[in-house]
Amino acid sequence: MISCFMPYSSDAKTKALAQALEQNELISSVQLVNDNFYSSESFMTMAEKALDDDYIMIITRPDKVVLGDGMIDRVANLCMSLDFSMLYTDHFLRTDDGLKQHPLIDYQEGSLRDDFDFGSVLIFYSVDFYEATQKALKDTSFKYAGWYATRLAIPYTKILHLNECLYTEDETDKRTSGEKQFDYVNPRNRDVQIEMEIACTDYLKSINAYLPPRTDNAEVCEDDFPVVASVIIPVKNRVKTIKDAINSVLTQECDFKFNILIVDNLSDDGTTEAIDSFSDERVVHIIPERDDLGIGGCWNRAINDERCGCYAVQLDSDDLYSDNSTLQRIVNKFREEQCAMVIGSYRMCNFQLETLPPGVIDHKEWTDENGHNNALRINGLGAPRAFVTSIVRNTPFPNTSYGEDYAMGITLSRDYRIGRIFDVLYLCRRWDGNSDANLSIEKQNKNNTYKDKLRTIELCARKLMCSEFNLYGEELVREAEPIDLTEKFINQTECWDDFKKRVAELDNVMIKPLDENISVQFNPARIVSTGAKIDKKAIADRPCFLCDENRPAEQISFETGTDFNALVNPFPILKNHFTFSFCEHKPQQILDHYAQFTQLLWSISPDYFIFYNGPLCGASAPDHAHFQGGLRGSVPIEKNWYRHIHNAKFIKGTFSSCLYQITDFACPAFAIEASKGTSFYLFEELYSALPLPEGQTEPAVNVMAWRNESHEIIIVFPRKKHRPECYSATGEKKRLVSPGTIDMGGLIITPRQEDFHGLTADEANGILKEVSLSEEEIKKVINELNK
Structure with a gap:
């Protein structure tokens, strides 16, 4: 038998769904949870009540869900046939344009994002669900992170994704993917995100992947490089924006020498000619011999160029620095903190430089104590990003055009301090030509799967670092047992x-x-x-x-x-x-x-x-x-x-x-x-x-x-x-x-x-x-x- 739980709603659809479930002989009970559905208290209560049955079904958005024909029978059959702790399935999405398939992605060890899309209908083996809540929630008082902490406590190998559309959801969030991706830095969600970080940090400690604050200094000698800083601009077919980006760099006021390394990735729309129109010797135009480079490959080409400076600073070809002090402030941060990477803050705007929602992206969730651990939970680290060239030369970027910056950031944070500047240094100009402006569900899934894979790789590295011997063969000092x-x-x-x-x-x-x-x-x-x-x-x-x-x-x-x-x-x-x-x-x-x-x-x-x-x-x-x-x-x-x-x-x-x-x-x-x-x-x-x-x-x-x-x-x-x-x-x-x-x-x-x-x-x-x-x-x- 299956116990069913869902948040209370007076909506007619919720009532109809509850009534339909109650009439099914495989459903033992349908219980509506009144307050704080995602809290520790609610999830522990659901787990205790569900122990009377073999399985528990949780429907998180009952006012938006219609169960497919024969879904309960299909679920019951799967429960009899498969060994899982948690099951989630694909579904249909009802949009203004009609009914569409909404495929989900497989769960993996690095799927630590709290916004991982499981859909709205979740099935659990009751005993495993109860044990997960006991492990994750017993000493907590989460208002928002009860569900997140619980699913982290379920072994990832026992979380099963079924590629069948068993129900339909109504589309309610009609924003583009480019708008949704910044929800986690919205100040209105701060209380939620604080709890999510606590839950994630607890989980990292439980699997021996938590790292204490990073203290290693990045040792550099600026005199070993031709210039102190190089701004790196990978570009392909951005004739409308590349000149603005270059001028944004050339107007920087600095007490050191700098240049711009523009990696022109075989543009054919006039971008090449636009770059060549600059006579300033600080503009270095690089045209790779290869035709298989992504953005990460272009970065590798630039940082390994003999003209690259001690610090490599990012600027996308669509974007601008916020004023003429950006480059100086980034280098100052490197000099002050001896960090391996510096990340600033940016403002979303249009081509008239008018602010667009959600406005300033400052990533204030980052702390020196725990930012490097929390980085495994969030989907981005911020901009502009800057690196110590000598370090990233030994840790090349993956040759991709998505996630290459995130991969470098989490890798460096494993060993080194990351410097943060929470003032706006950068203008991220949004337009229809942005590569991430409005992605299809298939493209979103591909991107999310890749970033989850990057986290999986990083988790493995950190667990090795936290094991009896670290990556360098040095025996770790273990904490003393508590005094009896x-x-x-x-x-x-x-x-x-x-x-x-x-x-x-x-x-x-x-x-x-x-x-x-x-x-x-x-x-x-x-x-x-x-x-x-x-x-x-x-x-x-x-x-x-x-x-x-x-x-x-x-x-x-x-x-x-x-x-x-x-x-x-x-x-x-x-x-x-x-x-x-x-x-x-x-x-x-x-x-x-x-x-x-x-x-x-x-x-x-x-x-x-x-x-x-x-x-x-x-x-x-x-x-x-x-x-x-x-x-x-x-x-x-x-x-x-x-x-x-x-x-x-x-x-x-x-x-x-x-x-x-x-x-x-x-x-x-x-x-x-x-x-x-x-x-x-x-x-x-x-x-x-x-x-x-x-x-x-x-x-x-x-x-x-x-x-x-x-x-x-x-x-x-x-x-x-x-x-x-x-x-x-x-x-x-x-x-x-x-x-x-x-x-x-x-x-x-x-x-x-x-x-x-x-x-x-x-x-x-x-x-x-x-x-x-x-x-x-x-x-x-x-x-x-x-x-």
């Missing part, structure tokens, strides 16, 4: 009787939920920290209990690979509660130690979380820098993280790290989701945007963090008060609650029994809000972040 804190905790209980007793007592503490965001714990042992005096005199009068000489003899210090050593917390409120103490007696301040905070996070098992109490935010030892940590699963905001991030509001970010506002929790909070080790810059921005209390050296914050296999999640609770009014009240109004990170995260610790029994959900929410920044103050922080 659980074992160390058990060892400590066996040699410290008082501590062992407190750990046993923790198993019997009472915890009760007050609402979906807040629970309360009764823990009399915590009176020590809840009631701690932290004024300057009190701190000066007592020995620091985190310094080596003042700790109990039984308390063992464990190294973590950072400057923070692990100590079991003598008065635990969490399972396997640790304190991570700085090696020197220095004040509590997180920004100075944030790099080690995240390093510590990655040095321990992902079963643990760590947290920071600011000096006036719950820290009982504000004079000695320290973090704390414990096993995950007891603090509500972490336990319910899937729900909170699903409802979060995106503020800003890059493709490797994003900052959100948590909008559905008991108190204000910010969250950073980031690839390993990339959260610092957003944290620093947030830290700097928060108000600084008078007389303090840092904003009042509590910080909590945990991780999965590839990402770190950082929660920041912005504070304005150390303790609520009820802390110092008398009588029935008194509540001995002094919020630290654990309390701010929704687990309020009460050392008094009367508070445990008497505290209400409204009181608890009020306490957390009282010590937090107000809504107006949060708005000011967000405005500061968005400046």
